[in-house]
Amino acid sequence: MSYKNVIQTIHKKFPEAIVNECENKGQREISLAKNRFYETMRVLQENTDLPYDLLIDILGIDYTPRTPRFDLVYILLSTKDFSRLIVRLKAEEGEEIPSVSSIWHSADWAEREVYDLMGIPFSDHPDLKRILTWKNFEGHPLRKDFPLEGKDFDKPFDPETIEDYT
Amino acid sequence: MGIENYLQGENYMVTSLTKLVNWSRSNSVWPCTFGLACCALEMIASTLSNFDISRFGSEVFRPSPRQADLLIVSGTLTKKMSVMVKRVYDQMADPKWVIAMGACSSCGGVFQSYAVVQGVDQIIPVDVYIPGCPPRPEAVLAGLMKIQEKIRTEKLDQRPDFTG
Amino acid sequence: MAESKKMYLNMGPHHPATHGVLRIELELDGETIVNATPRIGYLHRGIEKLAENRNYQQIIPLTDRLDYASASANNMGYCVTVENLMGTEVPKRAQYLRVIMAELARIMGHHLWIGTHALDIGAMSVVFYAFRDREMIMDINEEIAGYRLTPTFFRIGGVAHDATPKFIQMVRDFVKWFPKGLDGYHKLLTENKIWTTRTMDIGTISAEEAVNYGFTGPSLRGSGVAYDLRKAFPYSSYDDFDFQIPVGDKGDVYDRYLVRMEEFSQSLKIIDQAIENLPEGPVNVDNPWISNPDLDEVQKDISALIRRFMIHVKGPVAPEAEVYQAVEGAKGELGFYLVGDGSEHPYRLKIRSPCFYLASALPRLMVGHMVADAIAIIGSIDVVLGEIDR
Numbered sequence: 134m135s136y137k138n139v140i141q142t143i144h145k146k147f148p149e150a151i152v153n154e155c156e157n158k159g160q161r162e163i164s165l166a167k168n169r170f171y172e173t174m175r176v177l178q179e180n181t182d183l184p185y186d187l188l189i190d191i192l193g194i195d196y197t198p199r200t201p202r203f204d205l206v207y208i209l210l211s212t213k214d215f216s217r218l219i220v221r222l223k224a225e226e227g228e229e230i231p232s233v234s235s236i237w238h239s240a241d242w243a244e245r246e247v248y249d250l251m252g253i254p255f256s257d258h259p260d261l262k263r264i265l266t267w268k269n270f271e272g273h274p275l276r277k278d279f280p281l282e283g284k285d286f287d288k289p290f291d292p293e294t295i296e297d298y299t
Numbered sequence: 300m301g302i303e304n305y306l307q308g309e310n311y312m313v314t315s316l317t318k319l320v321n322w323s324r325s326n327s328v329w330p331c332t333f334g335l336a337c338c339a340l341e342m343i344a345s346t347l348s349n350f351d352i353s354r355f356g357s358e359v360f361r362p363s364p365r366q367a368d369l370l371i372v373s374g375t376l377t378k379k380m381s382v383m384v385k386r387v388y389d390q391m392a393d394p395k396w397v398i399a400m401g402a403c404s405s406c407g408g409v410f411q412s413y414a415v416v417q418g419v420d421q422i423i424p425v426d427v428y429i430p431g432c433p434p435r436p437e438a439v440l441a442g443l444m445k446i447q448e449k450i451r452t453e454k455l456d457q458r459p460d461f462t463g
Numbered sequence: 464m465a466e467s468k469k470m471y472l473n474m475g476p477h478h479p480a481t482h483g484v485l486r487i488e489l490e491l492d493g494e495t496i497v498n499a500t501p502r503i504g505y506l507h508r509g510i511e512k513l514a515e516n517r518n519y520q521q522i523i524p525l526t527d528r529l530d531y532a533s534a535s536a537n538n539m540g541y542c543v544t545v546e547n548l549m550g551t552e553v554p555k556r557a558q559y560l561r562v563i564m565a566e567l568a569r570i571m572g573h574h575l576w577i578g579t580h581a582l583d584i585g586a587m588s589v590v591f592y593a594f595r596d597r598e599m600i601m602d603i604n605e606e607i608a609g610y611r612l613t614p615t616f617f618r619i620g621g622v623a624h625d626a627t628p629k630f631i632q633m634v635r636d637f638v639k640w641f642p643k644g645l646d647g648y649h650k651l652l653t654e655n656k657i658w659t660t661r662t663m664d665i666g667t668i669s670a671e672e673a674v675n676y677g678f679t680g681p682s683l684r685g686s687g688v689a690y691d692l693r694k695a696f697p698y699s700s701y702d703d704f705d706f707q708i709p710v711g712d713k714g715d716v717y718d719r720y721l722v723r724m725e726e727f728s729q730s731l732k733i734i735d736q737a738i739e740n741l742p743e744g745p746v747n748v749d750n751p752w753i754s755n756p757d758l759d760e761v762q763k764d765i766s767a768l769i770r771r772f773m774i775h776v777k778g779p780v781a782p783e784a785e786v787y788q789a790v791e792g793a794k795g796e797l798g799f800y801l802v803g804d805g806s807e808h809p810y811r812l813k814i815r816s817p818c819f820y821l822a823s824a825l826p827r828l829m830v831g832h833m834v835a836d837a838i839a840i841i842g843s844i845d846v847v848l849g850e851i852d853r
């Protein structure tokens with residue numbers, strides 16, 4: 134089984150990288166530790182057994198009041214046999230996560246989105262700024278403490294207050 | 300052919316200038332090519348094969364707001380976009396009219412959230428609201444006819460753009 | 464030699480050829496694009512946040528408004544995900560009806576694509592033919608669901624109601640008629656000299672790079688990777704049907720065009736098989752916690768009325784679990800990551816939108832080409848802003 138090989142390679146290289154390995158509704162899932170995260174992701178993409186070459190998506194889940202507060206979920210796909218792998222990483226509030234945009238190009242915008250909506254910063258990202266909301270938007274809408282309608286919902290709206298990137 | 304068969308020699312017609320101007324304005328309302336979201340697709344559908352908006356004199360969609368008379372705000376107006384919509388409206392030359400097409404642009408629709416302006420009338424004046432999510436092309440045409448009706452009853456010196 | 468200076472051109476968000484409110488900042492050297500920066504978010508409506516405050520049934524209309532050019536395909540993705548989370552098996556007839564609706568939606572999305580793509584490049588007439596055929600599908604939607612563009616025909620655990628005989632007849636008529644319409648598009652474009660000159664060797668991307676940029680769907684298949692979720696992870700009985708996955712080889716605008724043109728006929732093939740082999744049986748799961756009672760029953764029986772009311776205001780409850788499920792939308796892999804917390808609202812719903820990643824590759828596709836090609840490239844990856852911004 135080539136998936137087993139990949140996991141073994143990681144185990145050999147970075148013995149403490151994989152915290153947990155399980156199967157959830159028929160989907161392979163691994164949890165990674167923070168310290169060797171970037172290198173492990175590199176191995177996942179570059180190995181020859183089963184390269185996970187397509188980064189499908191990145192998302193953050195806010196689990197307040199738990200600490201660490203966030204779960205980061207990376208969904209990977211291998212175009213070799215079309216199998217998925219879900220990679221999970223726990224993140225504290227305000228803690229910088231190494232960016233994987235140098236491994237998969239698709240992570241560039243995905244990380245910006247996570248940063249914008251969830252407020253998880255990434256280190257070494259080429260251009261980390263808001264993507265869906267605007268420049269002077271306050272707060273991160275998908276956090277659980279953000280009100281659905283925003284802060285000034287009951288006041289008349291003035292387009293002059295919106296400042297955008299140019 | 301048509302009426303010209305019955306017309307011989309010089310012909311005169313007596314009418315008021317207001318009527319003549321309003322008649323010509325109402326039958327050549329040129330909309331701005333401006334789509335925001337799902338409603339834009341129904342707006343496009345109303346211009347194409349089956350519904351053919353040119354029967355009402357409005358087939359000339361102008362990409363440049365400076366050549367347009369009518370702004371059909373078709374879709375969800377987000378806060379980020381509101382700046383541009385205001386700018387497009389300001390760029391349009393008078394006389395100009397606005398249709399708020401669909402639930403979203405009328406009142407925010409299903410999107411009562413942090414990013415959506417709850418109705419385009421918060422930023423620009425609206426003449427006709429079309430309900431629906433999305434409204435049918437027939438409803439767009441009905442909205443257009445309402446605009447025409449409105450134009451025909453306007454007094455030139457009472458228009459907001461009248462400077463005297 | 465004259466000194467050359469960079470010019471900056473802002474394209475959008477109000478631009479007729481950006482298919483909505485996409486904004487691209489172009490940096491030009493003469494007519495050549497040296498840099499492009501797409502800016503998105505002008506249609507960010509907060510659907511993911513809204514979903515956390517709605518119950519599971521109420522989210523279905525929101526998903527219609529993601530990729531509004533092919534609404535039923537999004538319903539499919541969402542409903543399949545929720546059913547996966549709840550462990551519900553949908554009856555065969557409902558699955559087939561869903562397939563018919565989703566494939567019709569895919570054809571609808573491609574109609575919009577071919578119409579606007581050709582219009583942008585300068586072939587005016589195609590859009591009229593495309594919308595003529597699109598109206599036929601709109602009529603079918605209207606017949607079965609009452610709405611043209613956003614039918615919301617799917618429900619958790621099945622579909623809204625059974626197909627009418629008129630619906631079946633209309634689908635059959637469409638299947639019979641559409642090959643002729645498709646032939647017309649081919650005649651107008653495929654060997655048209657202007658079309659091929661404008662599209663061949665424009666916006667070329669290799670398979671490896673396309674994968675790295677997160678391409679899926681027809682745009683990835685245009686580069687030669689045969690990744691189609693209907694085959695790779697079959698859902699909703701797609702393995703019952705016989706169809707091929709068209710792939711290109713070069714990955715330029717023309718290849719992507721050919722792939723989508725072939726998808727028209729493959730979708731038609733699926734619809735044909737589904738409508739001819741439509742199984743008998745119920746169209747909703749037999750689970751009183753999930754599916755609505757019939758209207759007939761509601762009018763006669765008070766407990767059915769109460770149940771219908773409860774299902775509408777409260778809706779089904781999902782267990783505490785997480786699931787990622789994706790379907791092949793009209794633009795590519797449309798995924799939903801759903802976290803349930805034991806209540807009637809999702810704890811988190813993440814929508815993986817194919818267009819988001821396609822749009823992120825625009826700089827890579829555009830740089831080095833002429834300004835006029837920018838429009839051909841945007842058209843060829845077929846972005847819908849409702850889905851990019853969510």
Ligand code: SF4
Pocket residue numbers: 336337338339373374375400401402403404408409431432433434528
């Ligand atoms: S009113 Fe409905 S169809 Fe129109 S833009 Fe809003 S959500 Fe879309």
